Amino acid sequence: MGESEKLVANLFEMARENAPSIIFIDEIDSLCGQRGEGNESESSRRVKTELLVQMQGVGHNDDKVLVLAATNTPYALDQAVRRRFDKRIYIPLPDLKARQRMFKVHLGDTPHSLSESDFESLARRTDGFSGSDVAVCVNDVLFEPVRKTQDAMFFFRSDDGSTWTPCGSKQPGAVQTTMEELAEEGMADKITPPPISRTDFEKVLARQRPTVSKAELEVYTRFTREFGEEG
Template sequence: MALTPLYGDAVSHLEDVLKEIQKPFSNIDNEIVLNLFRRSYEILREVLTFETDPLYMDSVAGVLKCLETQQKLFTAKCNTKSTCEKNGSPVKEGNRKPWKRILLYGPPGTGKSRLALALASATTSTFYSISSSDLLSHWVGESEKSIRELFQHACQNNSSSIIFIDEIDSICRKRNMQEEEHTRRFKTELLKQIEGIDNRENSDKLFLLCATNCPWELDVAFLRRFQKRIYIPLPDKKARIEMFKIHTNNSHINMSDEDWEILSQKTNLYSGSDIANLTLGALFEPVREMQTAKYWKRLSGGNFIPCNVETSDAIYSELEYLPSHLVIPKAVQLDDFLNSMKTHSKTVSEADITQFVQFSESQNYY
């Protein structure tokens, strides 16, 4: 597991800061105070860091168009001050600048958050992964203060910074007369900070990326501030096959091209998350078969695999009576995926897709 910093230098100085905080409590024997301090340390570390495996662009399938767009945008942003040569003369950018505020929207499970993580892994920028729980506070004025400090800290970094806010609809819903005053102040401050990205001193180093499953619930003022809105659709037939192969990588499988084709046809409207769950269930099918198998075939290397009673040289035995180090599961086959589909159905309906398409067409986002 790799420890990914979210707040840049804040993580490296976390230990020193906590030691300074602990000094006034060094002579206190109260166990309650010490437990409170330990819990505060854990909360701070959870906010400032998260543990994740490295995620790279080639491990995210089904969103090729969005990947290309993001890579071009961020590459252009990281090289905003660069110039190109044309006919021996430098061509300046002038007012032609890369987008700094992008919204990813689409059905749940299509890889919007994974895109952000892949972007963070592919760059050397400081990556801020923010959720509504990180910003909202029950203390008056603390939520607005958290937003200001977040954007200020991101702009003060020597390197470029990426602020990723997942489920942006949870904090940026349409404003109405019934909402509470502190909620309205919070939204106003966030609008101000988003709009002020272009006016900051180091604005060329700040990149805002947000994701939502319900773009129609966003306030119009927030939608307007996103310079680019990208629809992340469900994976198509080719992308589904690629996803299945990614999730079965390093696993013992026996699938022909025709089997992959059949599987991709039967998993129409499956999201990336649905495919991951379906594949995990299929990988466990041979293990479940071993638990109930009564007939086994002995391979040339001495290993035992489950088989049918009609198999030649089949050995009748239960799993518990065979040497555990010699028993191996069969290769995952198409039937295992089809059996897994019985308990892992799609979570996105045709009506959901129609709603996203209608929203994109109404806003001219295509």
């Protein structure tokens, strides 16, 4: 009993000792929901009270301690907690340029054949996608070369014989074989998946939908009008 409150107090004390510092609380609604709710425990109320006391900073110099929090359900926050935050900033979904950049960042150094116009096209096709949606899309696409390699019936051997890459039956030099057959011949380490292409993205995007609904966006917009400010 009381350990959770002590942890909250210790957290703020540590931040003050190491100032300038930032305390970041993700999904703060799970910790600071509306008081008086039927499913709220006594322990939860005590933790919330301690957090409010520490954020008020009575008797402490908190000029160099920033408390930053994030939530997807702003209306679920306790009013007193909401008032403790001087700024309530709405971070909208990424725009076209941001999505274009996200696709590049998540692909990283993975071999691909996409041009700048391809990335721009992907950004246009993913209007309404969150950063998480873009990440999920890219993660799914990263498996496409592996799937192609596993299902391939034809492989192309490089001129120096160092790699075998999946290809179509009409490609010059195509050899009818499978990944399993190449592995049995001791060439498993020479099999190279093809680079990611725009077609791979189109295949994934054909079955993926944004996870943030228009109704949710309207809630955030309404909350911003009432209590916050644009990011």
